[in-house]
Amino acid sequence: MAGKYQAYSECKDSGVEWLGDMPKHWELSPLKHLARFSGGGTPSKDNPEFWRGDIPWVSPKDMKSPRITSTIDNVTEMAIDQSSTNLLKEGALLMVVRSGILQHSIPVAINDVPVTLNQDMKALRFNTRLNVQYAMGVITGNQKVLLLEWAKQGATVESIEQEYLANTSFPVPPVDEQQKIANFLDHETAKIDTLIEKQQQLIKLLKEKRQAVISHAVTKGLNPNAPMRDSGVEWLGEVPEHWKVNRFKFLCDRIIAGPFGSSITKDMYVRRGYKVYGQEQVIPNDFSIGDYYISEKDFNELSRYMVSSGDILISCVGTFGKIAVFPEGAEQGIINPRLIKAVINSNCNPYYIREMLKSEVVFKQFELLSRGGTMGVINIAILNEILAAVPPSNEQSEIVTFINKQKFKFGKLIERANHAVWLLKERRTALISAAVTGKIDVRNWQAPQQKQSKREAAA
Numbered sequence: 001m002a003g004k005y006q007a008y009s010e011c012k013d014s015g016v017e018w019l020g021d022m023p024k025h026w027e028l029s030p031l032k033h034l035a036r037f038s039g040g041g042t043p044s045k046d047n048p049e050f051w052r053g054d055i056p057w058v059s060p061k062d063m064k065s066p067r068i069t070s071t072i073d074n075v076t077e078m079a080i081d082q083s084s085t086n087l088l089k090e091g092a093l094l095m096v097v098r099s100g101i102l103q104h105s106i107p108v109a110i111n112d113v114p115v116t117l118n119q120d121m122k123a124l125r126f127n128t129r130l131n132v133q134y135a136m137g138v139i140t141g142n143q144k145v146l147l148l149e150w151a152k153q154g155a156t157v158e159s160i161e162q163e164y165l166a167n168t169s170f171p172v173p174p175v176d177e178q179q180k181i182a183n184f185l186d187h188e189t190a191k192i193d194t195l196i197e198k199q200q201q202l203i204k205l206l207k208e209k210r211q212a213v214i215s216h217a218v219t220k221g222l223n224p225n226a227p228m229r230d231s232g233v234e235w236l237g238e239v240p241e242h243w244k245v246n247r248f249k250f251l252c253d254r255i256i257a258g259p260f261g262s263s264i265t266k267d268m269y270v271r272r273g274y275k276v277y278g279q280e281q282v283i284p285n286d287f288s289i290g291d292y293y294i295s296e297k298d299f300n301e302l303s304r305y306m307v308s309s310g311d312i313l314i315s316c317v318g319t320f321g322k323i324a325v326f327p328e329g330a331e332q333g334i335i336n337p338r339l340i341k342a343v344i345n346s347n348c349n350p351y352y353i354r355e356m357l358k359s360e361v362v363f364k365q366f367e368l369l370s371r372g373g374t375m376g377v378i379n380i381a382i383l384n385e386i387l388a389a390v391p392p393s394n395e396q397s398e399i400v401t402f403i404n405k406q407k408f409k410f411g412k413l414i415e416r417a418n419h420a421v422w423l424l425k426e427r428r429t430a431l432i433s434a435a436v437t438g439k440i441d442v443r444n445w446q447a448p449q450q451k452q453s454k455r456e457a458a459a
Helices: 132-140 144-151 161-167 176-222 296-300 352-358 358-371 382-383 393-436 456-458
Strands: 011-013 021-022 028-032 035-039 055-058 076-079 093-096 108-111 123-127 170-171 228-230 238-240 244-247 252-256 274-277 311-313 322-325 332-333 339-344 387-390
Touching: 011 387, 028 393, 035 161, 093 132, 093 176, 108 132, 123 132, 123 161, 132 144, 132 170, 132 176, 132 393, 161 238, 176 238, 176 358, 176 393, 228 274, 244 339, 311 352, 332 339, 339 352, 339 382, 352 387, 358 387
Parallel strands: 274 332
Antiparallel strands: 011 021, 028 170, 035 123, 055 076, 093 108, 093 123, 228 238, 244 387, 252 339, 311 322, 311 339
């Protein structure tokens, strides 16, 4: 980092482990001498007047952006005069102090509108010695080391007490230098954020392309020259002439929903025995995880829900499209009430059927068949009526091989783009840290002049 930017000519030991050396003319001060702290609270739900105002009530879930505005998503609106918490004017630094996210990051933001906070938040209002944008940079650029520092003092992974914040030593450059650092970071991080956004858009496009390739394979086949015929189904369109169009129920030997919830109770679970499979395994497609087991006696009583290799397991509540094939070698067990088991007949490849069920064509049918019901909940009656175009078994295997190759190819491209995002985020954090801790000198930095338009240049 210092190789690209100028370093300060004179530095001194700050005496603070996480800060290291800092510029000689900078000061060091505990945060309690630089800021006033205020907390939040939760209003009483039986006071309807409380909820009729237009002041955002900010909680950790709203801390997704460095600026809090009136347009943030999912904030509770509340009345000022009924609030049991302080109204915060614009320009405070908002900080999450209680949340599981504190295991790896410290969400902070500046409010551009008046807000109030819930009980998991703190607000810091700085005096004239500290610029709020610079202060935000100190935290965002040094999250990991600050979390470690507070952990040494007794903070937990889900809570940061005010005393730890108050006694944290902050570097304090001259005020005009703080503003220069803030301006530099605004400009440079905006460029990095643009590159991150481009990579994230690429990831989105790659995932869409991957799904489109798979959906085309399971509805049109691999041979672009194959004779086609009208499927007789408007949203399915033409299919290869030799393919059959069948309802899902005719592709299965049987379809079984998981046992009623009362059939499996917590007191039935044992340390070892027969495994109980659910969404926990199907959603990540990982059947090695999970530690719910039942005894041999209970397993025998619930044996109709037993799963065998090649069975298709469908998550039926809240996560339509999460479908897995039960693999060979997995522990013997049963499904829980949140799964449906489909035993595919012998002339169908379960991996082909899985990809078919995850296709856009099937999802559209699900939407149509669920109309009037609850979206996100699928049952056997709906599954039975799903229409699918099915090729001969040898062609199914060819399509599965093709899909696996496409998944590998797109997976590598997505992995590369994700790595680029990670590198950019690391660079962003390192740049912020270097600037706010005095490892680079940006006092002479000037924002690049905007390029003149051709019309202005010709004038």
